[in-house]
Amino acid sequence: MHALRPLTLLLLLATAPAWAIKPFVADYDANWKGVPADARISLQPQDGNRWRYELSVQNAVGSARQVTVFEERNGQLRPLSGSDSAQLLFKKSQKDARYDWTAREARWSGDVKPDRTGPVALQDGDIDGMLVNLAIQRDLASGKPLRYRVVDNGTAHQQTYQAQGKDTLDIGGQKIQATRVVRSDDDRQILVWIAPDIPAPVRIVQRKAGQTELELTLRTLR
Helix, strand or coil: CCECCHHHHHHHHHHCCCCCCCCEEEEEEEEECCEEEEEEEEEEEECCCEEEEEEEEEECCEEEEEEEEEEEECCEEEEEEEEEEEEECCEEEEEEEEEECCCCEEEEEECCCHHHCCCEECCCCCECCCCHHHHHHHHHHHCCCCEEEEEECCEEEEEECEEEEEEEEEECCEEEEEEEEEEEECCEEEEEEECCCCCCCCEEEEEECCEEEEEEEEEEEC
């Protein structure tokens, strides 16, 4: 694991092409449920033009992991399967999703409510919650609207994000300018900071009712 060094990062910025899917492992300083934590986001290629996108968080309170396997087809990020697991003290949960693009429906199993098992009809361009970050990075680079139909947890709903300016963040000892992207929905707010040519979000904050539930700041990238 290597910290971001100024020379390495400058070379990355100078040589990276327009947005394209590329593998990475990003480690974060985190705070989850009010307790300091370690977090990791990774994107790794799989067989058959598939990719595995994973987020894991762990601290003294517990651990959580979200995984999506997807494919890129005709410029779209198509989820194929997903899992969402968590362990908090003595409580465990596991949810699994299957996206059947032949039948064009999604279904869920595991610790889900009966009315959240599906099926939910799939439309071209649908993504799941994990793929939103990748879609934002892709669409910011090309100047497209940040609007998505998200099929997740037994529902399909629209999510719209707004770019609200740029902030200078200290990442690996270097000042990085990143675009702040925000979505507010009822009592929930999600903020994501995206820097040009850095494949992982450099910062993520999730709030509910004004309280921060999850906060990630990029520490190392490889």
